Amino acid sequence: MTRTVLCASALVLLALACEREDRDFHSDPAAATPKPNIVMSSLQPGPVAVIPKTEAPYDDNAWMTAEGMRLYHQMNCSGCHFEGGGGIGPPLMDDEWIYGSDPANIYATIAEGRPGGMPPWGTRMTPQQIWTVVSYVRSLSGLTPRGARPGRSDHMSGNLAPQNRTPEKPKPTFTPPASWRP
Amino acid sequence: MPAFATGDDGQWVRPARDYASTRYSAMAEITPQNVSQLKVAFTFATGVLRGHEEAPIVANNTMYIVTPFPNILYALDLTQPGAPLKWTFKPQPDAAAQGVACCDVVNRGVAYADGRIVMNTLDAQTIAVDATSGKQLWRTRVGDINTGESVTMAPLIVKDKVLVGNSGGEFGVRGWLTALDLATGRIVWRAYATGPDSLVKIGPRFKPFYDVNKGKDLGVTSFPPEKWKTGGGTMWGWISYDPDLNIVYAGTGNPGPWDPDSRPGRNLWTSGIFARDADSGDALWFYQWNPHDMHDYDGINEQLLLDLPIGGRTRKVLVRPERNGYLYVLDRTTGEVLSADPFGFINSSKGVDLRTGELILNPDKAPVLGKVVRDICPAAPGAKDWQPSSYSPRTGLLYLPHQNLCMDFESVEANYIMGTPYVGANVKMFAGPGGNRGFFTAWDIVGRKVAWQVKEDFPVWSGALATAGDVVFYGTLDGWFKAVDAHTGALLWKFRTGSGIISQPITYRGPDGKQYVAVVDGVGGWAGAIVAGSLDARDSLAALGMANAMRDLPQKVAKGGTVYVFALP
Numbered sequence: 001m002t003r004t005v006l007c008a009s010a011l012v013l014l015a016l017a018c019e020r021e022d023r024d025f026h027s028d029p030a031a032a033t034p035k036p037n038i039v040m041s042s043l044q045p046g047p048v049a050v051i052p053k054t055e056a057p058y059d060d061n062a063w064m065t066a067e068g069m070r071l072y073h074q075m076n077c078s079g080c081h082f083e084g085g086g087g088i089g090p091p092l093m094d095d096e097w098i099y100g101s102d103p104a105n106i107y108a109t110i111a112e113g114r115p116g117g118m119p120p121w122g123t124r125m126t127p128q129q130i131w132t133v134v135s136y137v138r139s140l141s142g143l144t145p146r147g148a149r150p151g152r153s154d155h156m157s158g159n160l161a162p163q164n165r166t167p168e169k170p171k172p173t174f175t176p177p178a179s180w181r182p
Numbered sequence: 183m184p185a186f187a188t189g190d191d192g193q194w195v196r197p198a199r200d201y202a203s204t205r206y207s208a209m210a211e212i213t214p215q216n217v218s219q220l221k222v223a224f225t226f227a228t229g230v231l232r233g234h235e236e237a238p239i240v241a242n243n244t245m246y247i248v249t250p251f252p253n254i255l256y257a258l259d260l261t262q263p264g265a266p267l268k269w270t271f272k273p274q275p276d277a278a279a280q281g282v283a284c285c286d287v288v289n290r291g292v293a294y295a296d297g298r299i300v301m302n303t304l305d306a307q308t309i310a311v312d313a314t315s316g317k318q319l320w321r322t323r324v325g326d327i328n329t330g331e332s333v334t335m336a337p338l339i340v341k342d343k344v345l346v347g348n349s350g351g352e353f354g355v356r357g358w359l360t361a362l363d364l365a366t367g368r369i370v371w372r373a374y375a376t377g378p379d380s381l382v383k384i385g386p387r388f389k390p391f392y393d394v395n396k397g398k399d400l401g402v403t404s405f406p407p408e409k410w411k412t413g414g415g416t417m418w419g420w421i422s423y424d425p426d427l428n429i430v431y432a433g434t435g436n437p438g439p440w441d442p443d444s445r446p447g448r449n450l451w452t453s454g455i456f457a458r459d460a461d462s463g464d465a466l467w468f469y470q471w472n473p474h475d476m477h478d479y480d481g482i483n484e485q486l487l488l489d490l491p492i493g494g495r496t497r498k499v500l501v502r503p504e505r506n507g508y509l510y511v512l513d514r515t516t517g518e519v520l521s522a523d524p525f526g527f528i529n530s531s532k533g534v535d536l537r538t539g540e541l542i543l544n545p546d547k548a549p550v551l552g553k554v555v556r557d558i559c560p561a562a563p564g565a566k567d568w569q570p571s572s573y574s575p576r577t578g579l580l581y582l583p584h585q586n587l588c589m590d591f592e593s594v595e596a597n598y599i600m601g602t603p604y605v606g607a608n609v610k611m612f613a614g615p616g617g618n619r620g621f622f623t624a625w626d627i628v629g630r631k632v633a634w635q636v637k638e639d640f641p642v643w644s645g646a647l648a649t650a651g652d653v654v655f656y657g658t659l660d661g662w663f664k665a666v667d668a669h670t671g672a673l674l675w676k677f678r679t680g681s682g683i684i685s686q687p688i689t690y691r692g693p694d695g696k697q698y699v700a701v702v703d704g705v706g707g708w709a710g711a712i713v714a715g716s717l718d719a720r721d722s723l724a725a726l727g728m729a730n731a732m733r734d735l736p737q738k739v740a741k742g743g744t745v746y747v748f749a750l751p
């Protein structure tokens with residue numbers, strides 16, 4: 001009896017762990033790509049409606065998140081945002097989001113670009129690739145499940161690995177970039 | 183001082199004041215005895231909250247201020263109480279240009295001549311505006327942000343031409359210096375910093391002092407095949423002009439990418455200095471501060487053109503406090519290095535061989551692909567960055583605002599995607615020996631030694647201003663505008679502005695005949711990016727590793743952008 005339970009739970013754990021490492025090679029981009037519901041303000045016209053949030057397909061997938069991390073460096077996101085602390089572009093590891101922290105918002109930010117110097121990547125990466133980057137970007141501020149976040153930080157920074165970061169509470173407001181306020 | 187740099191009409195028509203770039207004013211009303219009585223005469227808020235590196239410009243009783251992006255140009259009427267706004271010119275640069283500005287969206291100032299103000303915008307346009315009406319006269323696109331180019335430098339007007347250079351050394355752009363016709367904005371010539379001789383404007387008149395710089399198309403052959411096209415050498419700093427020799431002097435920035443292993447060779451003509459014919463742009467001589475630069479030591483700092491007694495006779499020299507930490511004195515007619523002495527802590531090199539002019543590198547501090555090389559001094563911004571020094575002929579001292587930073591450096595393979603950063607290095611900076619991150623140093627040029635030095639907690643990222651009253655001014659990142667004694671460095675007066683100071687202080691004679699001193703605050707630039715860009719220093723690599731060294735700055739100052747003008751009561 002106990003043995004069966006043990007076995008069963010081992011299997012369950014294994015299955016979960018396996019899913020964490022699932023490699024999504026063959027998905028048809030169109031089908032795999034949730035159509036994002038994008039909201040850019042907490043103020044709604046008329047009675048407040050519940051707008052269904054778009055789930056990020058790879059938030060709980062460590063392997064795909066790692067793929068997002070690879071692309072983040074290969075596409076030179078790191079040249080403008082560094083390892084999340086920002087430089088030319090704003091920090092991505094903190095609780096401030098100009099254009100929203102929901103997966104759909106981040107997806108749109110990456111795919112469309114943003115006027116203050118964020119290039120559009122929709123023509124350079126597939127939707128699936130962008131979703132992996134979305135999950136990596138979210139992992140930087142601990143918004144994805146701990147087990148799926150990268151466990152080691154890059155080379156020499158000495159930064160805390162995303163896995164060991166305390167999740168930030170994204171602020172619900174959209175703040176225009178500082179340089180837009182003259 | 184050469185004759186062409188003397189004389190003071192009380193105006194300040196270009197950031198460096200005179201063509202010799204002394205930033206020295208002959209006004210002597212403000213002295214060590216009375217400077218403590220300085221009071222605010224008026225202030226003006228620019229409404230922009232990014233790093234203000236610009237110098238206020240004063241001509242015909244009007245003060246001109248250009249802001250960081252979006253590069254608004256304001257004209258203030260100095261004849262009226264409180265200096266009210268005369269007009270505003272909004273060039274409306276493309277907001278996307280902010281994505282290709284490596285180190286904050288700064289602008290280093292405008293220039294005045296012949297009733298015109300000439301300005302550059304971050305999205306690489308040069309614009310002439312009528313100085314009286316604020317109406318646009320012409321506008322020329324000089325570069326393309328989609329290739330990573332931007333313009334942050336202050337244009338220099340020489341006779342009937344405007345000289346402009348590009349920024350983007352961290353984006354794999356190709357550096358250039360270009361001349362526009364002051365009357366029409368038409369591009370007259372352009373000289374690149376890499377590529378074949380024809381594009382560099384190297385021809386029969388080119389006579390470099392050292393043999394290593396002689397040969398055909400070295401701007402191609404000193405790079406691996408095709409790499410010169412993304413090889414850097416931008417000109418985002420300072421130009422000086424000798425009207426007697428009719429020569430303009432301008433440096434060239436770092437080679438790209440930072441990862442040196444990807445570009446074996448001397449990488450000519452990056453990280454050096456050209457003397458060019460002021461009319462045609464033809465190269466006359468060249469000297470390379472950092473052959474095959476490995477540490478982002480851009481060669482674009484200010485050069486002061488002085489006539490100094492050296493070796494028993496007066497020589498026409500060019501004085502350059504270089505990013506690599508040496509204070510160079512060159513013969514400005516030939517490009518020969520007369521002396522090169524360290525003014526900051528250096529371990530990336532071991533000196534300059536005065537026989538060959540070659541920098542002697544320290545192989546222990548040479549970056550290697552995939553390896554972390556620790557404790558390289560000075561760090562990427564050098565022992566001194568763009569922040570211009572000032573010279574007083576009364577003391578013979580050069581007043582140097584600079585920093586004391588070291589770095590860990592890891593070369594990684596860079597991926598070239600046009601319009602995005604092309605760096606290939608992870609960098610982490612920290613305070614150099616002593617723990618203070620900045621200095622304000624008075625350097626005895628002829629004696630080749632430090633005369634006195636003030637330690638500053640933060641890098642001194644503002645320019646310096648020397649005056650005939652023997653008072654020297656500079657500002658600090660944590661918001662203090664300071665006056666020190668030109669002979670001793672003793673602090674005489676300080677004023678706390680609203681934000682941090684990274685701009686270039688100036689002085690002028692007001693319509694009432696009084697001496698005024700002006701400075702702009704507004705923290706930012708590379709050193710202050712952590713505040714201007716609200717960066718997160720938990721990432722020690724943020725802002726090319728600068729955020730790590732500046733992690734306590736956000737506890738000291740907030741963003742700002744205000745002009746402060748002072749006078750004696």
